[in-house]
Amino acid sequence: MLAFTLKRLAGVVPTLFILLxxxxxxxxxxxxxxLDGDRPMPAEIRANLEAKYHLNEPLIQQYGRYLLNIAQxxxxxxxxxxxxxxNDLIAxxxxxxxxxxxxxxxxxxxxxIPLGIIAAVRQxxxxxxxxxxxxxxxISVPNFVLGPLMILAFAVYNDWLPAxxxxxxxxxxxxxxxxxxxxxxxxxxxxxxxxxxxxxxPFIRTARAKGLSEMRVxxxxxxxxxxxxxxxxxxxxxxxxxxxxxxxxxxxxxxGLGRFFVTAALNRDYTLVLGITLFYGIIIILFNLVVDVLxxxxxxxxxxx
Amino acid sequence: xxxxxxxxxxxxxxxxxxxxAVQGVSFAVDTGEAVGIVGESGSGKSQSVLALMGLxxxxxxxxxxxxxxxxxxxxxxxxxxxxxxxxxxxxGARVAMIFQDPMTALNPHLRIGTQMTELLRRHLKTxxxxxxxxxxxxxxxxxxxxxxxxxxxxxxxxxxxxxxxVMIAMALSCEPALLIADEPTTALDVTVQDExxxxxxxxxxxxxxxxxxxxxxxxxxxxQCARTVVMQHGGVVEQGTTEQIFxxxxxxxxxxLLAAIxxx
Amino acid sequence: xTAAVWxxxxxxxxxxxxxxxxxxxxxxxxxxxxxxxxxxxxAITLAVIIGPWxxxxxxxxxxxxxxxxxxxxxxxxxxxxxxxxRDLLARTLAGGRxxxxxxIVTTLVSLVIGVSYGAVAxxxxxxxxxxxxxxxxxxxxxxxxxxxxxxxVFFGRNLFLLFAAIGAVSWLDMARxxxxxxxxxxxxxxxxxxxxxxxxxxxxxxRHVVPNLAGIVVVYVTLTIPQVILFESFLSYLGxxxxxxxxxxxxxxxxxxxxxxxxxxLVLIPSVFLAVTLFCFNFIGDGLRDALDPKDR
Ligand SMILES: Nc1ncnc2c1ncn2[C@@H]1O[C@H](COP(=O)(O)OP(=O)(O)OP(=O)(O)O)[C@@H](O)[C@H]1O
Ligand SMILES: [Mg+2]
Numbered sequence: 001m002l003a004f005t006l007k008r009l010a011g012v013v014p015t016l017f018i019l020l021x022x023x024x025x026x027x028x029x030x031x032x033x034x035l036d037g038d039r040p041m042p043a044e045i046r047a048n049l050e051a052k053y054h055l056n057e058p059l060i061q062q063y064g065r066y067l068l069n070i071a072q073x074x075x076x077x078x079x080x081x082x083x084x085x086x087n088d089l090i091a092x093x094x095x096x097x098x099x100x101x102x103x104x105x106x107x108x109x110x111x112x113i114p115l116g117i118i119a120a121v122r123q124x125x126x127x128x129x130x131x132x133x134x135x136x137x138x139i140s141v142p143n144f145v146l147g148p149l150m151i152l153a154f155a156v157y158n159d160w161l162p163a164x165x166x167x168x169x170x171x172x173x174x175x176x177x178x179x180x181x182x183x184x185x186x187x188x189x190x191x192x193x194x195x196x197x198x199x200x201x202p203f204i205r206t207a208r209a210k211g212l213s214e215m216r217v218x219x220x221x222x223x224x225x226x227x228x229x230x231x232x233x234x235x236x237x238x239x240x241x242x243x244x245x246x247x248x249x250x251x252x253x254x255x256g257l258g259r260f261f262v263t264a265a266l267n268r269d270y271t272l273v274l275g276i277t278l279f280y281g282i283i284i285i286l287f288n289l290v291v292d293v294l295x296x297x298x299x300x301x302x303x304x305x
Numbered sequence: 306x307x308x309x310x311x312x313x314x315x316x317x318x319x320x321x322x323x324x325x326a327v328q329g330v331s332f333a334v335d336t337g338e339a340v341g342i343v344g345e346s347g348s349g350k351s352q353s354v355l356a357l358m359g360l361x362x363x364x365x366x367x368x369x370x371x372x373x374x375x376x377x378x379x380x381x382x383x384x385x386x387x388x389x390x391x392x393x394x395x396x397g398a399r400v401a402m403i404f405q406d407p408m409t410a411l412n413p414h415l416r417i418g419t420q421m422t423e424l425l426r427r428h429l430k431t432x433x434x435x436x437x438x439x440x441x442x443x444x445x446x447x448x449x450x451x452x453x454x455x456x457x458x459x460x461x462x463x464x465x466x467x468x469x470x471v472m473i474a475m476a477l478s479c480e481p482a483l484l485i486a487d488e489p490t491t492a493l494d495v496t497v498q499d500e501x502x503x504x505x506x507x508x509x510x511x512x513x514x515x516x517x518x519x520x521x522x523x524x525x526x527x528x529q530c531a532r533t534v535v536m537q538h539g540g541v542v543e544q545g546t547t548e549q550i551f552x553x554x555x556x557x558x559x560x561x562l563l564a565a566i567x568x569x
Numbered sequence: 570x571t572a573a574v575w576x577x578x579x580x581x582x583x584x585x586x587x588x589x590x591x592x593x594x595x596x597x598x599x600x601x602x603x604x605x606x607x608x609x610x611x612a613i614t615l616a617v618i619i620g621p622w623x624x625x626x627x628x629x630x631x632x633x634x635x636x637x638x639x640x641x642x643x644x645x646x647x648x649x650x651x652x653x654x655r656d657l658l659a660r661t662l663a664g665g666r667x668x669x670x671x672x673i674v675t676t677l678v679s680l681v682i683g684v685s686y687g688a689v690a691x692x693x694x695x696x697x698x699x700x701x702x703x704x705x706x707x708x709x710x711x712x713x714x715x716x717x718x719x720x721x722v723f724f725g726r727n728l729f730l731l732f733a734a735i736g737a738v739s740w741l742d743m744a745r746x747x748x749x750x751x752x753x754x755x756x757x758x759x760x761x762x763x764x765x766x767x768x769x770x771x772x773x774x775x776r777h778v779v780p781n782l783a784g785i786v787v788v789y790v791t792l793t794i795p796q797v798i799l800f801e802s803f804l805s806y807l808g809x810x811x812x813x814x815x816x817x818x819x820x821x822x823x824x825x826x827x828x829x830x831x832x833x834x835l836v837l838i839p840s841v842f843l844a845v846t847l848f849c850f851n852f853i854g855d856g857l858r859d860a861l862d863p864k865d866r
Contacts, residue, residue, distance in 0.1 A: 015707045022711075026723055136855065140848035142799055144806045144819070145840040148826045156830050202409040208360055210424045210475075211396035214389075220423070224414050243714040247806060251826065261715075262807050265722045273722050277715040284712045300459040301413055 075275030093257030116191025138185030344536035418456030603856025683743025691751025
C-alpha cells in the first residue's frame with residue numbers, strides 16, 4: 001500500500017512538470033508582450049517594467065525563476081489589481097469557490113447514491129424510469145441555463161431566495177442546485193449501473209448462498225463494490241465542479257476564484273489568469289492523486305497490480 | 306432420505322418469451338451419499354440446484370417440491386416456496402454450495418478471513434475469536450499452508466486451486482448435511498483438479514456430508530459418486546447406481562456420453 | 570464537462586467489442602425515445618440550415634422601432650426581439666448554425682486525431698505505445714477548461730482557435746479506445762496473414778483496423794458533439810467564445826440573462842434549443858449504447 005502510494009506520488013511529478021512547462025511556453029509563444037496596453041508606453045518605463053517582471057532575461061533563466069517561484073507557491077502580482085498579489089486573490093476567492101463546489105458535490109453524492117441504488121433495486125419499474133428520465137434531463141441542462149431559470153423562478157417572479165451575492169445559507173441554495181444538478185444526474189446513473197452490475201456478479205450469489213441476511217449482503221458485499229465507480233468519478237467530478245463554479249459564480253455574482261478568473265480573462269490580466277490556471281491545475285492533479293490512492297485502498301486488486 | 310426432489314420445474318420469463326430450463330426433475334440424495342448430475346451444457350443442471358437453494362434471479366418461476374431433512378426431531382422442510390427467512394437459515398448451515406469459478410465466486414474486495422468468519426458467526430453464533438480459530442482449522446484441513454496468515458489475504462493473492470480450497474473450507478465449515486458442488490474443477494488447471502476432488506472426498510469422510518456433484522465429466526462421477534443422474538434438455542434421462550449407468554446404460558444419450566470419455 | 574468526458578468513456582467501453590451489426594440497428598430502430606430524438610434533431614438541423622434563408626429578418630440588423638417585442642405571430646417576430654430590436658428567431662437559428670457547426674467540425678477533427686493516434690500507438694506497440702499513452706494520461710489530468718481559457722486570453726478570441734482548442738482536448742478518449750481495439754484486432758489471424766502477404770503497417774491500419782471501429786466511432790460522434798456544443802456554449806456564455814456580431818446559443822443565453830427580468834424570452838428560447846439539442850443527443854447516445862450492449866438493459 002505504501003509502495004503503491006509512493007508510486008502514484010511519483011507519477012504526479014511529470015504531470016505537474018508538463019503543466020508548468022506548457023503554461024510557461026504558452027505565455028511566451030503568445031503574440032505581443034503582456035506589457036502591450038491600449039496606449040504606447042515610453043521606452044524608459046517599459047524597460048523598467050521589463051526589468052521588474054524579468055522579461056529582459058534569457059528565456060531559460062525566466063523559466064528557472066518561474067519554476068522556483070511556483071515551488072514556493074508564489075504566483076506573482078496581478079497586472080490588473082496593481083498592489084495585490086495573485087496569492088492574496090486566491091486566498092480570498094478560493095474558500096468561497098470551495099464552499100460552493102464542495103456543497104454541490106456533496107449534494108450530488110448524498111442524493112445521487114441512494115437514488116441510484118433505488119433505481120437499480122427497482123430496475124425497470126416506475127421509480128427506475130422516473131430516476132433515469134429525470135437524470136437524463138439533468139445531464140442535458142447546463143448550469144448556465146439552469147441558473148438563470150432558477151433566478152427567474154425563485155428570485156424574480158417569487159421573492160423566495162436572494163438572486164445573488166453572499167450572505168446567509170439562502171445565498172448558497174441556488175448556486176449549489178445549479179451547479180450540483182448535473183453531477184447529481186451523473187452520480188445517480190453511475191450508481192444505478194454499477195449496483196446492477198454488482199448484484200449480478202457471482203460473489204453476491206456466494207454471499208446469498210451463505211445464508212447472510214439481505215442487509216448484510218447489501219452493506220458488506222454490494223455497497224463497497226458498487227461505490228467504486230463513484231469514487232473514481234470524484235476526480236473528474238471535482239475538476240468539473242471547479243470548472244462549473246466559474247460560470248455559477250458569474251451568474252449569481254459570487255466573489256469566488258472563478259469570478260476573478262473570468263474577469264481576469266476578459267481584461268487580459270495575464271498573471272492572474274496564469275496563476276489561477278496553475279493553482280487549479282495543481283489542486284486538480286493533487287485531488288486526483290488522493291482519489292487514486294483512496295481507490296487503491298478500497299479495491300485491493302489495484303494496489304497489487 | 307436427506308433430500309427428496311420431486312417434479313422440479315424452472316421457467317424463465319425473458320424478452321423473447323418463456324424459457325423452460327428445468328422440466329419436472331426428480332431425484333433423491335441419502336444422508337452421507339454422493340450423487341452425480343451429468344449432462345451437456347444447458348441441460349438445466351445448475352438451475353435445478355440453484356432452485357433448491359432459492360438463489361434464482363427474479364425472472365425465474367419455480368414449482369415442484371424439494372424436501373430436506375431438518376436434522377432434528379421435526380419433519381422435513383419444504384425448500385420450494387419457503388419463506389426467505391427459513392431459506393437463509395438452511396443456506397450455508399444445512400446445505401452449502403461451491404461454484405465453478407473460484408475467482409469470481411469469492412468477493413474480491415474482502416479478505417479471506419472476513420468471508421469465512423461471517424459465515425461461521427452467522428450460523429454457529431460464535432465469538433470473533435472462535436470463528437477465526439475455526440477458519441484456520443478449516444484452511445488447514447484443506448491443506449492450505451500458513452493458514453493463519455492466509456486469512457489476511459485477498460482472493461487475487463491466491464492461486465486458482467487455492468481459492469477453490471478456500472471455497473471448500475468455507476462451505477464445509479458449518480458442517481452442512483449436504484454439499485452442492487457445481488462443476489468445482491472445470492475452471493481449474495488439470496493438474497489441480499484431482500487434488501480438489503480428493504480434498505472434498507477426504508473431508509466428507511470425516512463429517513459424513515452428502516455430496517451433489519455437478520459435472521460434464523462422467524469420469525469424475527465414476528470416481529466420486531455412488532449414484533448418478535443423467536440430464537438432457539431440462540429433464541432426467543435416466544438415473545441409477547453409477548455402476549449400472551456405466552455398465553448397462555438404458556438411454557442412447559448416456560451411451561453417447563460414455564463413448565465420449567477418453568479411455569486410459 | 571469533464572464529467573461528460575467520463576460518461577463517454579463508459580459508453581465507449583460498453584460499445585467496444587460489439588459490432589454495429591444489423592441486430593444493433595434493429596434494436597436502435599425499435600427504441601422510440603432514440604428515434605424521436607433523431608427526428609427532433611433532424612428538424613432542428615434543417616431549420617438551422619435553411620431557416621435563415623426563409624426568414625425575413627437577419628440576425629444582426631437592429632430595429633429601434635421594435636425593441637423588446639414579446640414573441641407573437643402577429644408582429645412577425647415569432648420569438649420576439651431583443652433590446653436593440655434584433656429578431657430572436659433569426660438569431661436563434663444563426664446561433665444554432667454556429668453551435669452545431671462547432672460541434673460537428675470539432676468532433677470530426679478530434680475523431681481523425683484520436684483514431685490515428687490510437688491506431689498508431691496500438692499498432693506499433695512497445696515503448697512507443699507506452700510513451701504515447703503516458704502522454705494521453707497526462708493530458709487527461711490537466712484542467713483543460715482552464716487551459717482553453719488561458720489559450721483564448723493569450724492568443725485572442727477567434728472561432729478557429731475555439732475549434733482547435735476544443736478539438737485538441739476531445740480526442741483523448743478516442744485515442745485510448747482505438748488503441749485498445751487495435752491491440753485486440755492485432756492478434757487476430759487475418760492481420761498476421763496480411764502481414765505475411767507483405768502489407769505495410771499503414772495499409773493494415775487503413776484496411777483492417779479502421780473498418781472494425783465503426784460501432785465505437787458512431788457512439789463517439791453522438792456523445793462528443795453535444796459535449797463540444799456544451800463546451801462552446803460555456804465559453805460563449807462567459808464572453809470568451811464567439812464574438813459579436815456572430816452569435817451562438819451560449820452567447821444568446823448570456824445576452825438574455827442580462828435582460829431576464831424585462832424580457833425573459835430572450836433567455837428562455839435559446840435555453841430550450843440548447844437543452845433540447847443536448848437531450849436528443851444524449852437519448853440517441855443511450856439508445857446506441859443499449860443497442861450495442863443489450864445485456865445492460
Ligand atoms: N436467467 C436466465 N434467463 C433465461 N434463461 C436462462 C437463465 N439462466 C439459465 N437459463 C437457461 O436455462 C437452461 C439451463 O441452464 P443451466 O445453467 O442449468 O445449464 P447447465 O446444465 O448448468 O449448463 P452448464 O454445464 O453449461 O453449466 C439453459 O438453456 C439456459 O439458457
Ligand atoms: Mg451450470
